[in-house]
Amino acid sequence: MKIIVVNDYEEMSRKAANIVASQIILKPNSVLGLATGDTPLGMYKNLTRFYQEGDVDFTDVKTFNLDEYYGLDKSNPQSYYFYMMENFFKHINIQQQNIHLPNGMAENIEKECVQYEKNIELAGGIDLQILGIGGNGHIGFNEPDLKFEAITHLVELDENTVKANSRFFKSLDEVPTKAISMGIKTIMGARNILLLASGRTKAEIIYKAIKGKITSEVPASILQLHPQITFIIDKEAASYL
Numbered sequence: 001m002k003i004i005v006v007n008d009y010e011e012m013s014r015k016a017a018n019i020v021a022s023q024i025i026l027k028p029n030s031v032l033g034l035a036t037g038d039t040p041l042g043m044y045k046n047l048t049r050f051y052q053e054g055d056v057d058f059t060d061v062k063t064f065n066l067d068e069y070y071g072l073d074k075s076n077p078q079s080y081y082f083y084m085m086e087n088f089f090k091h092i093n094i095q096q097q098n099i100h101l102p103n104g105m106a107e108n109i110e111k112e113c114v115q116y117e118k119n120i121e122l123a124g125g126i127d128l129q130i131l132g133i134g135g136n137g138h139i140g141f142n143e144p145d146l147k148f149e150a151i152t153h154l155v156e157l158d159e160n161t162v163k164a165n166s167r168f169f170k171s172l173d174e175v176p177t178k179a180i181s182m183g184i185k186t187i188m189g190a191r192n193i194l195l196l197a198s199g200r201t202k203a204e205i206i207y208k209a210i211k212g213k214i215t216s217e218v219p220a221s222i223l224q225l226h227p228q229i230t231f232i233i234d235k236e237a238a239s240y241l
């Protein structure tokens with residue numbers, strides 16, 4: 001396990017983007033696992049800049065996002081598809097057919113989940129998975145007490161997660177209570193993992209994830225067992241370590 005403590009959000013974002021960029025430079029057809037939320041926004045901005053400056057080429061890169069809300073269409077501004085297009089994909093030269101997110105509107109969710117796993121496998125598996133961490137220790141939308149062996153599946157979001165996500169919606173009622181998420185097993189299958197965390201609100205959960213006991217009550221604690229895991233956390237998020 002590598003733990004890189006940096007000064008602030010900007011430094012975290014730059015370092016993360018550098019790692020993703022080297023992954024792509026060394027292997028132009030890399031398969032990336034991507035996250036949404038506030039944390040990776042700065043990383044996406046830096047990667048966009050690297051692309052604009054001609055340093056990174058996304059032509060052969062494939063991406064698989066961790067999760068998507070159940071019941072939200074791609075065109076819904078709150079969907080993760082929309083987020084990824086707005087904040088990253090529309091600014092770089094990734095090919096549309098290389099972008100993958102679970103389809104939150106799929107008629108047969110079970111089939112959608114099985115197919116998502118198959119697509120990851122067909123792409124050769126994930127080379128580098130980017131993760132944020134929820135205040136309750138969730139990674140993807142694997143909430144506390146979900147089985148570690150889970151693969152892509154439909155999850156019921158925690159009350160706390162619904163509340164935390166409500167900042168992006170007009171009211172709490174509008175926040176979806178379900179999502180399709182890669183499972184812990186899917187995430188642990190990635191060859192390399194990069195978890196990013198910034199700010200004091202993440203300090204306690206970062207401590208539990210890195211130093212605490214490995215338990216499904218803190219889903220991120222399983223990452224202690226991954227052979228190639230790097231945490232980039234700023235001073236505030238590292239303040240309990």
Ligand code: F6R
Nearest residue numbers: 035036037038039132133134140
């Ligand atoms: C997002 C995801 C979530 C977030 C987590 C942290 O695709 O899977 O696990 O990474 O909720 O969110 P932020 O970065 O907004 O604090």
